[in-house]
Amino acid sequence: SAVISQKPSRDICQRGTSLTIQCQVDSQVTMMFWYRQQPGQSLTLIATANQGSEATYESGFVIDKFPISRPNLTFSTLTVSNMSPEDSSIYLCSVEDLSYEQYFGPGTRLTVT
Amino acid sequence: SQKIEQNSEALNIQEGKTATLTCNYTNYSPAYLQWYRQDPGRGPVFLLLIRENEKEKRKERLKVTFDTTLKQSLFHITASQPADSATYLCALDRSGGSNYKLTFGKGTLLTVNP
Known part of the structure; x- marks a missing residue:
């Protein structure tokens, strides 16, 4: 099993700004995944992050909007750029x-005003 | 693309009864199917995985069946308790092979009444 922590746990952001979410794992892993869960919806995979290579994005998600870093085998960040209320999730x-x-972190609740 | 339907958005049962949740899928048969539990404000927690060549799997009070002909999985919680109240998610691998990506259903909110 793996223990995953995320920061921040929640945030309220203004339209047009960016937020970077951090994900820390207690063991080394090859692949890390980023999901979005909108209210009343299922989890949707945004991208897969492998250490040492560029992230692989799912249909409907682009690097300019959701840049991802994976500097080592225990850490990754997801940035939500130029936010709009539709990014609240x-x-x-x-x-x-x-x-x-799969082992999930506790999630980051983002509200964009 | 794979489409997943979980039988209902909400299910209410009395404590001590067996809860049965349904997961139906279309298109290809996955190599494996998983069930997760999600509590409010938390990430999903893995419960059980069943492979395409397995008919049934058990873990304590949980039982999962997998019928590739019907394209359906049933998830049972026997002797249910109020602490079992949560949203239960069904997830399938994408490609029916070794692809690690999962497609999730919307989930069923189970409420066990004391």
């Missing part, structure tokens, strides 16, 4: 073990 990071089980 919970953002979660996760990792997967060798048995395909």
